[in-house]
Structures are given as C-alpha cells and as structure tokens.
Amino acid sequence: MSHPVIMHINYCEQGQSIEEICKIASKIGFDGIEFRRKRTGVVEEPKDYIAEIAKYTKQYGIKYVLFGGGINVMTQDKAVREAEIASYNEFLDLCSEKLPMSVNNIFTGGLTDKNQPMNDYSYGLHGSACAEDWHWEAAAESCQKVSEHAKQYPIKFAFETHMNYIHDYAESAMKLVKMIDRDNFGVNLDYGNSMFFKGILPLDKAIELCGDKLFYTHMKNYQPVTSRSGPSWLLPTSLGDGATNHRQYVKCLKKIGFDGLIGIEAPRPGDRQWYAECDYKYIKSVLDYLEF
Numbered sequence: 001m002s003h004p005v006i007m008h009i010n011y012c013e014q015g016q017s018i019e020e021i022c023k024i025a026s027k028i029g030f031d032g033i034e035f036r037r038k039r040t041g042v043v044e045e046p047k048d049y050i051a052e053i054a055k056y057t058k059q060y061g062i063k064y065v066l067f068g069g070g071i072n073v074m075t076q077d078k079a080v081r082e083a084e085i086a087s088y089n090e091f092l093d094l095c096s097e098k099l100p101m102s103v104n105n106i107f108t109g110g111l112t113d114k115n116q117p118m119n120d121y122s123y124g125l126h127g128s129a130c131a132e133d134w135h136w137e138a139a140a141e142s143c144q145k146v147s148e149h150a151k152q153y154p155i156k157f158a159f160e161t162h163m164n165y166i167h168d169y170a171e172s173a174m175k176l177v178k179m180i181d182r183d184n185f186g187v188n189l190d191y192g193n194s195m196f197f198k199g200i201l202p203l204d205k206a207i208e209l210c211g212d213k214l215f216y217t218h219m220k221n222y223q224p225v226t227s228r229s230g231p232s233w234l235l236p237t238s239l240g241d242g243a244t245n246h247r248q249y250v251k252c253l254k255k256i257g258f259d260g261l262i263g264i265e266a267p268r269p270g271d272r273q274w275y276a277e278c279d280y281k282y283i284k285s286v287l288d289y290l291e292f
Contacts, residue, residue: 002287003063003258004031005092008218008265013274022056024273030281032064033057034105034263037091047094054098064261065099066216067091072109073142074135074166081142084109089149101155104144104215105188106178108159111166120233121194127168128175134214139166139181140179147182150237158188158215169194170206176208177213186210188263190218191244207252214256219246219264219283236268239279247286254292262287 007030012021025033035053038046057065071084095101113130116122146157159167159176167173173187187210194200203207221242222234239246253262266275266285 001044002278002284002292003013003260003262005280005283006030006032006034006064006216006261006263006288008034008263009036010067010265011272014272016273017207018052019056019059019189022062023061024276025062026060028277028278029284030062030276032066032102033062034066034068037069039069046091050094050098050176055204057099063100064102065095065265066103066105066159066261067095068105068107070109071142072145073138074109074111076134076138079136085145088146092146092150092153092155096153101153103156103158103188103249104261105160105216106157107162107165108141108142108167110164111135112164119197122161123168124198126164128166128172129168131166135166136176136179139176143176143180143185144182147180147184150184150222155216156184156215158186159189160193160218161186161236162193165194168211169197169200171201174209186213186215187217188216189214189248190220192218192220192222192242195222195243202251204252207249207256207258211256214253214258215260217249217253217260217262219244219262219265221246236264236266238275238282239264240282246283247290250283250286250290250292254290 007025010026011018012037071088073084075082112126116125159173159175163170167176177185190209191203219239221237221244223237223242224232225235226232266272
C-alpha cells in the first residue's frame with residue numbers, strides 16, 4: 001500500500017460545497033483533504049464548519065482530515081499572542097470531538113520588512129531574513145504552548161516552508177523546530193515555494209536536513225520562463241511538468257524512511273478539479289512505480 005495522498009483544498013475553491021469537495025476527492029482516489037482553518041469570505045461558527053466537514057468526510061470515506069492555518073504571534077504584545085494560542089487550542093478541541101487527527105499545516109503569522117519591495121523577486125528580503133531574536137523567541141514559546149495542549153491528541157504540526165513567514169524554507173523551518181524542541185512539531189516541505197528563493201538547498205539536501213522532522217509535504221510545480229526584455233519568472237504547471245522532479249522527491253523521501261503524508265496542490269488558474277485528477281494520477285504512478 002502506497003503512502004496516503006492528501007488533496008489540498010485549493011483544488012476545489014471555485015464554488016464547490018464541502019459535500020462536493022469530499023465527493024470529488026473520494027471519486028478521484030485521495031485519502032484525505034487539507035482544509036483551511038477558516039474559509040475566506042464565509043461567516044460561520046467553527047463548530048458548524050467542523051461539523052459539516054465531519055459529516056461529509058465520513059459519508060465519502062475520507063480517512064485524513066488536515067487543516068492549514070495557525071497562530072499569528074509575530075507581535076510583541078503578549079496578550080495578543082495568548083489570545084491566538086487560546087483560539088487555536090479551542091479549535092483543536094473541537095476537531096478532536098468529531099474528526100480523525102493526524103497532521104496540521106501550521107504557520108506563525110506573516111513577517112515582512114515594510115522598507116523592502118514586495119514581489120516575486122524579493123521574498124528573500126522578508127520572513128526569516130528580517131526576523132529579530134524576539135520573533136524567533138515568540139514563535140518558539142507560542143508553539144511550545146500549543147504543543148503542550150495538543151499532547152492529549154494524536155496530532156502533529158508541520159511548518160509549511162512558505163514565503164513571508166519566519167519558516168520560509170527548510171533551513172529556517174528547522175531552526176524553529178529545534179528551538180521548539182517538541183516531538184509533535186516538524187516541517188511541511190513545500191519545495192515549490194522554495195523555488196522563489198536564491199541559494200536554497202538542493203531538494204535532496206533539504207529533505208536530508210529535515211530528516212525525521214519531515215511530517216508532511218506540499219508538492220506543486222513551476223517552470224522557469226526566461227525573458228529577453230525583463231527578469232525571468234515562474235510559470236505554474238502540473239505536478240509532472242515543472243522544474244521540480246517529483247519522482248526524485250519521492251526517491252529522497254524513501255531514502256530517509258519518510259512515513260508521513262504526501263500532499264499535492266495546484267495554486268494556478270483554470271479548471272482545478274481537472275488538475276486534481278491529472279496530478280493525482282501522476283503522483284500515484286510515481287508512488288506505485290517506486291513501491292512507496
């Protein structure tokens with residue numbers, strides 16, 4: 001049996017209901033879905049949102065339910081940080097009552113340098129690059145409190161390597177994980193995001209660095225496009241058509257004995273439901289071929 005494959009919610013954020021999302025994921029063959037902790041533009045109580053997800057994931061046989069989102073603790077206001085922690089812990093409590101728990105994709109709040117430009121070419125100036133000691137300390141202390149509360153549940157937390165966060169690529173995410181120093185905190189390696197940075201570790205070295213702290217993956221792809229008249233840019237592609245070789249990614253995961261979940265996503269315009277079918281077929285073919 002190959003590793004469970006998780007469908008990121010961005011494959012189905014084009015007007016689909018929660019029931020339809022679960023039906024689509026099940027029909028394609030996904031083992032789980034990564035939802036957002038809060039739906040953009042939807043006013044609802046967390047308990048009602050969780051109850052609806054619980055109803056339809058059970059109905060359609062979705063085995064893994066994950067949530068992306070986290071705590072905004074990039075502030076020196078301790079009261080604000082404590083409120084964020086309390087809110088997230090309450091969300092975990094609600095989930096524990098109705099949903100199977102495995103891994104959550106977690107963030108510690110956006111971090112940017114207001115004196116620097118903000119575009120696809122400047123991510124290396126933000127996030128960990130502009131973090132001061134207190135940012136690291138606030139993030140680590142806050143996550144330790146989440147960790148302590150969550151020990152009662154069968155759940156882990158994985159920092160997505162994402163631009164404009166203190167955990168923006170493998171090295172910074174692992175620095176934070178080591179500062180937290182808790183068994184239930186690790187990394188979600190999104191190497192597609194890392195492509196926007198200069199001087200990053202090669203894929204195999206990034207995976208080796210994370211090692212047994214690699215709890216989850218986000219797989220997506222881009223193809224560099226060069227221009228004679230301006231800077232090059234990254235064109236979003238299907239999972240199998242971009243510059244990142246996900247067959248090699250899976251080989252590296254197998255080499256380190258990865259036992260986490262494999263998440264795939266499609267942050268690009270168009271018929272994302274169709275993208276979900278195509279990307280799933282690709283990654284399943286890779287997993288089956290490599291017997292992983």
